[in-house]
Amino acid sequence: MSSTSPIRMALIGLGKIARDQHLPAMAGDPRFQLAAVVSRHAALDGTPGFHTFDDLLASGVAFDAVALCTPPQVRHGLARKAIEAGKHVMLEKPPGATLSEVEDLRQAALDHGVALHATWHSRYAPAVAPARDWLAGKTLKAARIVWKEDVRVWHPGQDWIWEPGGLGVFDPGINALSIATAVLPRPFFLTDAVLRVPENRQSPIQAQLTFADTVGVPVTAELDFLQTGPQSWDIEVDAEEGALKLSHGGSRLWIDGVLAHEAPEAEYPGLYARFAELVATGASDVDVAPLRHVADAFLLGRREVAPAFVE
Numbered sequence: 360m361s362s363t364s365p366i367r368m369a370l371i372g373l374g375k376i377a378r379d380q381h382l383p384a385m386a387g388d389p390r391f392q393l394a395a396v397v398s399r400h401a402a403l404d405g406t407p408g409f410h411t412f413d414d415l416l417a418s419g420v421a422f423d424a425v426a427l428c429t430p431p432q433v434r435h436g437l438a439r440k441a442i443e444a445g446k447h448v449m450l451e452k453p454p455g456a457t458l459s460e461v462e463d464l465r466q467a468a469l470d471h472g473v474a475l476h477a478t479w480h481s482r483y484a485p486a487v488a489p490a491r492d493w494l495a496g497k498t499l500k501a502a503r504i505v506w507k508e509d510v511r512v513w514h515p516g517q518d519w520i521w522e523p524g525g526l527g528v529f530d531p532g533i534n535a536l537s538i539a540t541a542v543l544p545r546p547f548f549l550t551d552a553v554l555r556v557p558e559n560r561q562s563p564i565q566a567q568l569t570f571a572d573t574v575g576v577p578v579t580a581e582l583d584f585l586q587t588g589p590q591s592w593d594i595e596v597d598a599e600e601g602a603l604k605l606s607h608g609g610s611r612l613w614i615d616g617v618l619a620h621e622a623p624e625a626e627y628p629g630l631y632a633r634f635a636e637l638v639a640t641g642a643s644d645v646d647v648a649p650l651r652h653v654a655d656a657f658l659l660g661r662r663e664v665a666p667a668f669v670e
Contacts, residue, residue, distance in 0.1 A: 365392035366447075366638055367421060371412060371437060372428030373398035376451060380480070381426055384627035390635045394422040412437050416444060424474075424638060427451060432524040435460040438475075442467045447474040447638045449630070453533055453650050454478075456524035465645045474637035476630075477645040479537035483629030484609025485622035490594075491542040493614065497598040502543060502578040505593045506535040507586035510564070511670055520562065521668070527562025529653045531592075532582040536649040538594060538609050539578070547572040549652060552660035557668040564665055568656055 368391055370377055382403075385391040395407045397415055402408040409415040415422075424447035427434050431453050438448050438455075442464065454477035455461040461477060468475035481487070508531055510520075519525050526533065539547075547570040554563040564585060570578035592608035604613040612620040637644055 365390055366635065367392050367394035367423045369395040369397060369415060369420075369422040369425045369446075370428065371397040371425055372451075373401040373403065374428060377426075377428040380627040381428060384631045387628060388631050388635070391631060395420050412440060416440075423447060424449065424634075430519040430525065431456045432519065432522065435464065438464050439467055442471050442473055442475070445471060445473060447476075447634075449476045449478060449634050452477075452479055452537070453526065453530075453653070454645070454647070455650070458647055458650060458654055461645065461647055461650065465643060468643050468645075472641055474634070474641055475643040475645055476634045476637050477647070478630045478634075479534075479541075479646070479649060480626040480630055481534040481537050481609055482541045483626040483633075484538070484605075485625065486605055486612035486620045487538055487541060487609045489612050489620045490603060490605050490609075493603060493612075493619075494542055494544055494596060494598070497544070497600050499544070499572070499576045500597040500599065501576060502539070502594065502596045504535045504539060504568075504578070504580035504582075505591050505595075506532050506580065507583040507591040509586050509590065510584040510668075515670065521557075521560040523561050525562050526653065527556075527560070528564055528566055528582045528584040529562075529656070531584075532566065532580070533649045533653055534608065535580065535582070535592070535594065536652045538605065539580075540646075540648040540652070542594075542605070543572065543578070543596070545572040545574065545576075547576075547578045549655040549659055552656045553663060554656065554660040555663045555665040557665045559667040559669075563660075564668055566656060566660070568652075568660075570652075 396403045397409045425441045426449040428451050441448050551569040553567045555565040556563050566582040568580040594605040596603045601615045
């Protein structure tokens with residue numbers, strides 16, 4: 360691959376996120392070219408398709424990098440195989456089912472001289488960077504995360520999300536944590552958690568989290584997969600200098616109740632622009648802070664049995 364040639368991408372997993380976000384982002388960036396698709400159950404007209412990654416590797420189809428859009432439970436093996444084949448790797452969030460898996464991939468990418476990008480798409484929401492800039496140097500008093508959505512709308516029929524490693528309500532909740540770890544000026548740490556797990560499932564459907572930052576500022580998070588009607592993807596921060604609110608998943612910034620920043624959604628184009636930079640230099644971008652907070656919740660959280668969840 361020359362410096363002027365497009366990055367030939369293999370897309371592994373052809374579900375909703377791949378079709379809604381990855382394909383348009385690649386199509387809109389001349390630095391990328393879709394070379395192949397790997398999916399057990401779907402195909403894409405006009406693009407070489409394969410049932411398994413091994414089939415693609417054996418086919419002779421040329422590609423430079425992979426975007427992994429599979430459930431997290433199977434991502435590590437595919438990513439490692441790609442890295443060992445000398446391919447650059449983009450990981451959908453969360454980057455793996457465990458922290459150990461992601462650390463192994465980080466080291467493998469370093470050993471093989473390829474780029475690894477553990478993506479957090481919500482960090483590329485248009486109001487996140489302005490929020491981070493506004494909070495820099497402010498005297499914080501408290502922060503609240505309210506992340507509530509309807510699992511039946513956003514994840515219909517996706518049973519993997521309820522299995523070990525599927526994260527349950529933390530699948531969307533980790534988006535909030537990815538924003539919070541990007542905009543809050545100091546690290547914060549879990550002090551208490553309550554996880555409500557349906558009696559017929561393995562992962563939580565609701566969670567209440569309590570954190571404190573390094574100077575004791577409280578940070579709370581309320582996560583809910585049973586929200587009907589209007590959905591809530593909000594982060595509020597109280598500071599002595601004013602009140603900040605990020606709404607609509609980081610798309611809108613409010614300061615003291617006044618809309619201060621709003622722009623069209625461009626999260627995945629931002630991810631692909633970053634991936635192009637990493638591929639050009641062979642560097643990696645692997646921040647596990649959001650996943651570490653989820654792991655801490657599973658370590659420290661008190662389980663409560665919730666009613667059975669049936670779609």
